[in-house]
Amino acid sequence: MAGAPIAKTVLTSARPAPPAHPAVRATLIVLAVSFLTIFILLPLINVFVQAFAKGWEGYLAVFWPPSPPEGATLTAVQTRKLAEAAVQTSRTWSAIGLTLQVAAIVVPLNIVFGLAAAWATTKFQFRGRALLLSLIDLPFSVSPVVAGLVFVLLLGRNGIFGDWATHLTWPDPFSLRWVGFENGFPLAFARDFTGVIFTPLAIVLASIFVTFPFVARSLTPLMESQGAEEELAALSLGASGWRTFWKITVPNVKWALLYGVILCTARAFGEFGAVSVVSGHVDVNDTMPLRIEKLWNEYNNQAAFTVASVLALLAVFTLIAKTAIEWKTARDLQQQHQGQAQ
Amino acid sequence: MTIEIRDISKSYGQNQILRNIDLKINSGELVALLGPSGSGKTTLLRVIAGIEQADAGSGPVLFDNVDVSDVDLGKRRIGFVFQHYALFKHLNVFENVAFGLRAKPRRERPNEAHIREKVQSLLDLIQLGNMAQRFPSQLSGGQRQRVALARALAVEPRVLLLDEPFGALDATVRRELRRWLRRLHDTIHVTTIFVTHDQEEALEVSDRVAVMNGGRIEQYGPPQEVYEKPASAFVFKFLGNYNLFQGRGQGAGGEALVRPHDIVIHRDADAAGEGAQPGVVAHIGFGGPVVKVELETSDKSRVDVEVTAPTFRDLDLKRGERVFFALRTQQEYAHDFVI
Numbered sequence: 053m054a055g056a057p058i059a060k061t062v063l064t065s066a067r068p069a070p071p072a073h074p075a076v077r078a079t080l081i082v083l084a085v086s087f088l089t090i091f092i093l094l095p096l097i098n099v100f101v102q103a104f105a106k107g108w109e110g111y112l113a114v115f116w117p118p119s120p121p122e123g124a125t126l127t128a129v130q131t132r133k134l135a136e137a138a139v140q141t142s143r144t145w146s147a148i149g150l151t152l153q154v155a156a157i158v159v160p161l162n163i164v165f166g167l168a169a170a171w172a173t174t175k176f177q178f179r180g181r182a183l184l185l186s187l188i189d190l191p192f193s194v195s196p197v198v199a200g201l202v203f204v205l206l207l208g209r210n211g212i213f214g215d216w217a218t219h220l221t222w223p224d225p226f227s228l229r230w231v232g233f234e235n236g237f238p239l240a241f242a243r244d245f246t247g248v249i250f251t252p253l254a255i256v257l258a259s260i261f262v263t264f265p266f267v268a269r270s271l272t273p274l275m276e277s278q279g280a281e282e283e284l285a286a287l288s289l290g291a292s293g294w295r296t297f298w299k300i301t302v303p304n305v306k307w308a309l310l311y312g313v314i315l316c317t318a319r320a321f322g323e324f325g326a327v328s329v330v331s332g333h334v335d336v337n338d339t340m341p342l343r344i345e346k347l348w349n350e351y352n353n354q355a356a357f358t359v360a361s362v363l364a365l366l367a368v369f370t371l372i373a374k375t376a377i378e379w380k381t382a383r384d385l386q387q388q389h390q391g392q393a394q
Numbered sequence: 395m396t397i398e399i400r401d402i403s404k405s406y407g408q409n410q411i412l413r414n415i416d417l418k419i420n421s422g423e424l425v426a427l428l429g430p431s432g433s434g435k436t437t438l439l440r441v442i443a444g445i446e447q448a449d450a451g452s453g454p455v456l457f458d459n460v461d462v463s464d465v466d467l468g469k470r471r472i473g474f475v476f477q478h479y480a481l482f483k484h485l486n487v488f489e490n491v492a493f494g495l496r497a498k499p500r501r502e503r504p505n506e507a508h509i510r511e512k513v514q515s516l517l518d519l520i521q522l523g524n525m526a527q528r529f530p531s532q533l534s535g536g537q538r539q540r541v542a543l544a545r546a547l548a549v550e551p552r553v554l555l556l557d558e559p560f561g562a563l564d565a566t567v568r569r570e571l572r573r574w575l576r577r578l579h580d581t582i583h584v585t586t587i588f589v590t591h592d593q594e595e596a597l598e599v600s601d602r603v604a605v606m607n608g609g610r611i612e613q614y615g616p617p618q619e620v621y622e623k624p625a626s627a628f629v630f631k632f633l634g635n636y637n638l639f640q641g642r643g644q645g646a647g648g649e650a651l652v653r654p655h656d657i658v659i660h661r662d663a664d665a666a667g668e669g670a671q672p673g674v675v676a677h678i679g680f681g682g683p684v685v686k687v688e689l690e691t692s693d694k695s696r697v698d699v700e701v702t703a704p705t706f707r708d709l710d711l712k713r714g715e716r717v718f719f720a721l722r723t724q725q726e727y728a729h730d731f732v733i
Contacts, residue, residue, distance in 0.1 A: 285476060290497050300482060
């Protein structure tokens with residue numbers, strides 16, 4: 053889930069490979085397979101092996117602490133251990149919750165930004181377009197830690213906008229509660245945050261920074277190749293801009309959009325570096341990757357690997373979805389080409 | 395509906411595409427904008443459509459004497475057909491044609507039964523009545539172009555604008571479709587402008603042809619007039635094959651242009667009459683009804699001559715034979731000086 057640039061799916065031609073010495077071919081295949089096994093497959097398997105080191109019960113205990121048997125009298129040590137386990141699991145759940153919340157904010161924003169950026173760079177010609185294109189790619193080349201530091205330097209106590217940012221009060225959007233009609237508006241925020249750095253807002257900002265290119269980059273090549281003619285045709289038929297966007301543009305890019313969204317979600321869940329810098333290492337600001345690191349540092353290897361296995365499962369799911377979409381778009385393209393060849 | 399444009403200019407940065415264009419199109423006319431690539435014909439069409447804005451300081455675009463320069467593309471009630479059809483890939487033929495009807499504001503939108511009826515009648519008109527459920531990818535090029543036309547016609551446009559409508563089709567389908575377009579135009583009589591770089595297409599289909607070059611209209615008139623009385627050397631050269639004779643006739647420094655079929659070949663000098671020149675048959679190319687004869691003159695230049703097959707049979711020419719040729723007509727133009 054690192055910031056690898058997105059390569060667009062290209063139709064693989066059915067042309068036979070150039071002749072090569074069988075030994076060369078065998079060597080290359082063995083090299084590739086063993087490299088993948090050693091560096092990717094084995095570590096991935098190890099994650100699950102370690103996660104299940106204490107069996108299913110141990111795995112589940114990371115999320116749901118075992119309750120003491122009915123009516124058993126507990127020693128002081130046992131009580132303390134149970135209380136400790138309850139604290140640990142609640143921290144894990146809070147990390148899972150925060151990760152989902154951050155993704156729930158970052159991904160929709162990314163769709164909007166990505167569509168706007170891809171639209172601007174592909175359907176219009178303007179001065180600075182090339183610069184904008186390379187700026188979109190910037191997060192791929194900047195180390196996530198630097199991205200996090202940028203926000204600290206901008207919004208931290210001594211940052212350029214530090215004065216303003218440290219006194220900024222903003223409501224937690226996920227604390228919106230029904231409070232009845234007594235005070236007028238029936239919805240209110242139950243919780244406010246003050247400051248930006250070392251709060252979930254900073255985590256959202258850092259995540260937006262590192263995930264920004266995904267949607268834009270997966271849309272750009274497709275929108276570029278499609279041009280603006282279908283949109284112009286729709287407009288000339290009297291459709292409004294809004295209708296043209298929803299009925300023509302979105303259906304044309306939906307698979308590329310979904311592809312970008314999946315990559316963006318995976319990255320938002322898995323981002324460590326940028327988030328680590330701005331989180332302040334406070335327990336309430338832990339996302340799943342940060343939680344994994346803390347469990348590991350507390351010598352709680354099995355729990356660390358258990359949480360890691362959830363992320364790894366997500367990665368596997370992402371891979372499957374990504375492959376399915378690539379396969380689907382390649383098939384669509386092929387049909388289009390066959391249609392044109394008629 | 396009449397269309398009139400006055401003093402339209404258009405540039406992209408330093409690059410001037412249209413230079414002070416004036417054009418008037420009568421109601422129900424079928425007009426071709428003919429020119430080589432880069433002559434500005436597509437840009438002119440897009441300015442009329444409202445896809446492109448003319449430069450500041452340009453004159454108006456008038457539809458029925460009403461200035462539409464500031465009217466949006468969607469409000470001009472034009473039907474635009476793109477060179478590569480621009481069909482909506484994810485919609486079937488029926489929904490493509492119905493798109494404009496469904497996009498109308500609620501008050502004007504016909505009900506579902508009306509839409510069905512209208513779309514079906516249009517599909518019958520383009521002879522694709524049984525392909526309503528097909529997707530664009532399942533159609534041939536010619537079928538796609540017809541769907542694009544039906545889609546544009548569905549909203550009952552006041553004017554039909556076609557950008558190289560047959561440009562992406564092979565020769566046989568092209569010929570078939572342009573006759574079909576002519577017949578269609580004769581039935582529905584909507585004012586139509588189409589862009590093409592194919593002189594044969596423009597001359598065959600249109601009521602009037604505007605020949606464009608370098609962002610200007612060089613000549614505007616009925617096909618026969620444009621072909622027989624080209625207003626400039628450019629128009630002459632663009633409309634067909636030609637032979638160029640430098641500095642002949644009165645205007646020294648000018649050029650005389652002669653069509654290959656306006657040259658007569660004779661076997662003896664007396665019959666050829668005054669002004670006939672000698673030449674040697676250098677090459678004979680059989681092209682069915684017309685035979686192309688290449689003559690080499692005394693100063694080693696080549697002259698292309700086209701003779702009909704029966705004439706050729708009577709002449710019984712062989713390669714290397716000495717003959718005489720005379721010019722039936724010729725057009726003289728002063729040299730174009732490029733500043």
